[in-house]
Amino acid sequence: MTTRSARATKPGPSGRVAADDPARLFGAPNAVTLAAHLDRHGPAPIADRDLIAEVARAGLRGRGGARFPTARKLSAVAAGRRTVVVANGCEGEPASSKDRALLTFAPHLVLDGAVVAAQATGATKVLLCVERDQPSLVAGLQTALAERRAHAPDPIPISVNEVPKRYVAGEESALVHWLNGGEAKPTLVPPRPFEQGVDRRPTLVDNVETLAQLALIARYGAGWYRTLGTADDPGTVLLTVTGAVTRPAVYEVPGGASLDAVLTAAGGSLAETQAVLIGGYFGTWVPAATAATMTLDSEALAAAGASLGCGVVFALANHACGLAESVRVARWLAGQNAGQCGPCVHGLDAIATAMGQLYEGRAARRTYAELEELATLVRGRGACRHPDGAVRFVESSLRVFHEHALQHERHGPCATYRPVLPTPASGGWR
Secondary structure, eight states, X not given: OEEEEXXXXXXXXXXXXXXXXXXXXXXXXXXXXXXXXXXXXXXXOOOOTHHHHXXXXXXXXXXXXXXXXXXXXXXXXXXXXXXXXXXXXXXXXXXXXXXXXXXXXXXXXXXXXXHHHHHHHTEEXXXXXXXXXXXXXXXXXHXXXXXXXXXXXXXXXXXXXXXXXXXXXXXXXXXXXXXXXXXXXXXXXXXXXXXXXXGGSOEEEEEHHHHHHHHHHHHHHHHHHTTSBOSSSBSEEEEEEEESBSSOEEEEEETTOBHHHHHHXXXXXXXXXXXXXXXXXXXXXXXXXXXXXXXXXXXXHHHTTOOOTTTEEXXXXXXXXXXXXXXXXXXXXXXXXXXXXXXXXXXXXXXHHHHHHHHHTOOOTHHHHHHHHHHHHHTTXXXXXXXXXXXXXXXXXXXXXXXXXXXXXXXXXXXXXXXXXXXXXXXXXX
């Protein structure tokens, strides 16, 4: 996976980027060294709690999926004592590569963001979490930390922690549980991490892209940040754009960018696309006709029943079977449950089974009613949002691919079909 910007950038004064261009996080096609990072951005400022007010003015929202206002999270943690910062780089979403790309190509921007977040909240340590089985990524991060120690040690210690590769292991309570010596499984809240997290101390858990954006705001300010994007969706976002495109990559685009323009930049065409998956496997399928006029801002996405989530944009080609893909993802999500809550253990499996019956042409009309009932029983239950996300994905699948289901009801499953969405094998918990 490569990284691309929607347009070329022109560095402005003090390493800033001109206001009429995307504020690229990526400075080079290869991993950015500390020297190159400092040449582009200069040293990170020393932050204090005034940074929280600046982040509020900037309007930064979390980039991990929930889009929660970052300043509110910072304020909640800063109200405690001897706090901890957890930089969440656990990218369990199979269709996403943005966090891995960011940690590979711009590690120092993430580390700067983690340090200023720690300074603003009074934290005494930073724990950077990534998934296991990524030795090259871990080695690159260790190299980046060694560069920083040799140049000028960070004022707050930073460590790299490897977490089991499971979809729900990156959920914030699961990360805290793992870092406290337990399994990487979500726990019932309250208390929430900002109240009692790592070592029973107030803990800020933020996605690594959020922290990279925070580092830019700390350097250049809220006014600079708001020169891109919209009033409600300022700045830029990282999108993993894949599927029926000729240039799959991680792209950085301004908030409110046209979905059609994003796909075009990636070498795709809505004329050759039947639907677009927005937000990953907790996201929503959007028909191509709707996508043609959609912009990637909160209001437009909400109107289509979608959200940007983890920044996945997957174009499904006209010749693909949307129902077959949705069944595969539903089964994968059912297998990713933590094995501790009934709605996930039993409900998601029942939903995936019913979806499979639709695809195989073995479903009766009552199957639709059964799926609606199961969705009602599963939604809002359990220790985390895994059942909610799975139900959201399945419900959008049934809406967008209803005609597919009717065809399968008459003709049975596809005679031959090559899957396009990734559904990797499940890993262990420990």
